[in-house]
Amino acid sequence: MARRRTAFGAGALLLVCLTGCGGAPMTEPTPFEPAPAQPTPTRAPFQATTRGPIAPTGEPVAVPAARWDAIVADLAERGVTGTPELVSAHAVTWNNGALGCPSPGVSYTxxxxxxxxxxxxxxxxxxxxxxxxTDSPKLCTR
Known part of the structure; x- marks a missing residue:
């Protein structure tokens, strides 16, 4: 008999607990109303452009001998036989490790x-x- 009371009490307790978990009564769903039409934008969509040659930026500077020698050596490795003449030399703060001349598919700092x-x-x-x-040159060939 004690088992029946315990089972009945546990069942009643379970019923009370589950009744407390009931949510708000269900209501009929409202019909879907589409959002009002947006006006067509008047400006052109974003378009990527290919950047042209970068103009010199920063302050003009003298080329250190180690860097000039590195340029001469790089030109020689490329089979360029003439004497290089300086066109411009400027201090530049680059945005990342690509030094303003990224190669496709390469990650940079x-x-x-x-x-x-x-x-x-x-x-x-x-x-x-x-x-x-560093004194290692990167030839930008864009």
Whole structure:
């Protein structure tokens, strides 16, 4: 008999607990009303453009001998035989490790890099070199 009372008490307690979990009564769903039509934008959509050559930025600076020697060596490795003439040399703060000349599919450090841009000309051909914090040149061929 004690088992029946315990079972009955447990069942009643369970029923009271489950009744307390009931939510608000269900209501009929409201019919879907579409949002009002938005006006057509009057400006053109965003379009990517290909950047042209970057004009010199920053202050003009003298090219350190180590960097000039690195440029001459790089030109020689590329088979350029003429004597390079300095067109411009400017201190530049680059936005990231690409030094303003990213290559597709390559990841770069996302930190500001103080460096320089050195443009030289050899036999009528212009070469745009970029330097970060080291004396290793990066030829920008865009």
């Amino acid at each position: 996302q930190a500001i890099v103080d460096g320089m841009r050195v443009v030289v000309e050899v036999d009528g051909t212009t070469y745009d070199y970029r330097f970060g914090t």
